Amino acid sequence: MTTTSPAPARRRSLASAPPSLRVILVKIALLAIVDAIAVFAASILFFQGSWLVLGILLLGTLLVNVVYLHPGLLPAKYLTPGLIFLAIFQVFVVVYSCYIAFTNYGDGHNSTKEDAVAAIVLQNTQRVEGSPAYRVTVVEGAGGLGLLATSPDGEFLVGTAEQPLEPLDPASVTQEAGRATAAEGWTSLPQQQILQRQQEVAALQVPLGDDLSEGFLRTTDAVNAFVFQSTFVYDEAAGTMTDSATGTVYTDRGNGQFESDDGQVLGTGWQILVGLDNFLYPFQNQQFGAALVSVTIWTFAFAILTVGLSFILGLFLAIALNDPRMRSRKVYRVLIILPYAFPSFLSALVWLGLLNTQFGFVNEVLFGSADIPWLTDPVLAKVSVLLVNVWLGFPYMFLICLGALQSIPEELTEAATVDGAKGWDVFRLIKLPLLLVSTAPLLISSFAFNFNNFNTIYMLTRGGPRMSGVDENVGHTDLLITLVYKTAFEAGTGRDYGLASALSILIFIIVATVSAIAFRRTKALEDLH
Numbered sequence: 157m158t159t160t161s162p163a164p165a166r167r168r169s170l171a172s173a174p175p176s177l178r179v180i181l182v183k184i185a186l187l188a189i190v191d192a193i194a195v196f197a198a199s200i201l202f203f204q205g206s207w208l209v210l211g212i213l214l215l216g217t218l219l220v221n222v223v224y225l226h227p228g229l230l231p232a233k234y235l236t237p238g239l240i241f242l243a244i245f246q247v248f249v250v251v252y253s254c255y256i257a258f259t260n261y262g263d264g265h266n267s268t269k270e271d272a273v274a275a276i277v278l279q280n281t282q283r284v285e286g287s288p289a290y291r292v293t294v295v296e297g298a299g300g301l302g303l304l305a306t307s308p309d310g311e312f313l314v315g316t317a318e319q320p321l322e323p324l325d326p327a328s329v330t331q332e333a334g335r336a337t338a339a340e341g342w343t344s345l346p347q348q349q350i351l352q353r354q355q356e357v358a359a360l361q362v363p364l365g366d367d368l369s370e371g372f373l374r375t376t377d378a379v380n381a382f383v384f385q386s387t388f389v390y391d392e393a394a395g396t397m398t399d400s401a402t403g404t405v406y407t408d409r410g411n412g413q414f415e416s417d418d419g420q421v422l423g424t425g426w427q428i429l430v431g432l433d434n435f436l437y438p439f440q441n442q443q444f445g446a447a448l449v450s451v452t453i454w455t456f457a458f459a460i461l462t463v464g465l466s467f468i469l470g471l472f473l474a475i476a477l478n479d480p481r482m483r484s485r486k487v488y489r490v491l492i493i494l495p496y497a498f499p500s501f502l503s504a505l506v507w508l509g510l511l512n513t514q515f516g517f518v519n520e521v522l523f524g525s526a527d528i529p530w531l532t533d534p535v536l537a538k539v540s541v542l543l544v545n546v547w548l549g550f551p552y553m554f555l556i557c558l559g560a561l562q563s564i565p566e567e568l569t570e571a572a573t574v575d576g577a578k579g580w581d582v583f584r585l586i587k588l589p590l591l592l593v594s595t596a597p598l599l600i601s602s603f604a605f606n607f608n609n610f611n612t613i614y615m616l617t618r619g620g621p622r623m624s625g626v627d628e629n630v631g632h633t634d635l636l637i638t639l640v641y642k643t644a645f646e647a648g649t650g651r652d653y654g655l656a657s658a659l660s661i662l663i664f665i666i667v668a669t670v671s672a673i674a675f676r677r678t679k680a681l682e683d684l685h
């Protein structure tokens with residue numbers, strides 16, 4: 157007679173038992189927080205007109221509520237948080253970078269056409285001769301700094317740079333000698349704060365109305381304000397911006413900026429889709445194209461030489477320190493891994509001081525006060541960053557080679573020796589192939605890492621010395637990753653996020669292709685295992 161253990165039945169009953177009231181309340185509270193954040197974000201997206209993102213947000217929020225309110229769907233409850241973070245921090249970043257690569261997004265082209273028109277109008281204002289003075293008080297509200305103005309007719313008005321002047325109810329205004337000094341919902345700034353924010357106050361321009369052509373109020377002493385009008389007039393129907401001072405007409409030619417007939421361009425433009433222009437730019441600009449080819453070749457050389465030299469040096473030291481006849485092996489091992497133990501950017505800064513041309517230790521002590529431009533000569537700079545990077549990378553190769561050597565059975569070496577194999581033959585025919593089986597994937601990942609090794613290059617040379625004859629900020633030691641960074645974030649000829657995104661896609665394609673080919677080739681090594 158067989159008896160059934162009560163344990164499985166008990167587990168089934170616990171699994172099918174309804175959740176407690178406390179669990180339900182906690183779940184509802186967390187979902188309420190998620191929904192509140194989603195509603196807040198949806199309201200912002202709605203007013204911005206971002207319909208695609210709004211639809212994705214609402215759909216995602218609905219799915220989260222369905223998953224966590226449904227009594228089943230247990231696997232989905234565990235997978236949903238990870239999928240959400242994957243979508244936000246991986247998928248969205250990749251998709252958005254691809255989108256930016258097809259735009260002209262960058263300095264002067266970072267907003268909409270409406271914002272560009274408003275910026276051009278605001279940047280070119282001059283005082284209207286004979287305009288009446290408004291008595292003002294500098295105030296601050298939710299929209300930032302504003303002006304509480306008393307018009308020459310005695311009307312009380314308030315506005316900010318984003319919100320045109322609006323009339324106020326006299327009952328909500330505190331007056332002093334017929335001048336408004338405070339208003340409900342606004343904080344009047346004392347004289348000390350006005351002095352501390354003097355530049356911000358002087359730059360403040362409050363529109364008189366929704367139509368920017370009506371003019372603006374500006375003040376220089378925080379007491380009296382005058383009417384300013386822009387010298388640029390925008391004709392929305394014709395798509396033109398006219399400089400009334402010179403009579404020059406700038407036309408929207410569909411390239412994200414206003415351009416005159418003689419080729420003059422207004423500095424402020426707007427973001428548009430440009431198709432493949434960013435990808436074709438290196439072919440259209442011969443100087444930049446040649447520089448990009450040079451940077452790409454150096455990037456490959458830097459990654460390959462770094463991995464190769466680090467591996468050879470690390471393997472040599474691993475073989476030497478794996479020999480039981482070597483004394484004080486533990487001490488040597490600790491000394492060898494010290495460069496790997498310190499942060500790479502700090503080590504690069506130390507080497508920056510050591511290689512300084514004027515007072516660096518290398519020139520002053522090792523070469524007797526010689527004037528050797530380690531980091532400013534194109535060839536020596538490449539040699540320097542390569543040697544520093546090998547110094548930083550060989551301890552890692554030493555560790556993986558030492559571990560791989562210790563995992564090879566001694567019986568194989570002894571059998572080969574008995575068969576008459578010499579030391580070099582044993583290493584070349586037995587140990588090295590087995591070593592590559594375990595280290596080849598790590599060599600590939602090390603190549604991918606050094607292909608994008610930003611720290612060493614940027615800390616030592618910032619990509620310099622700069623290439624001559626190229627308008628863009630491109631240096632002789634630049635890797636593709638440092639070139640992308642400088643194109644996107646360093647002011648030179650202008651930050652160009654679209655071109656930087658196109659270059660980052662190029663890096664991804666190169667690394668993915670090389671890695672795929674290399675991993676395919678490593679299958680031949682796996683057959684030896």
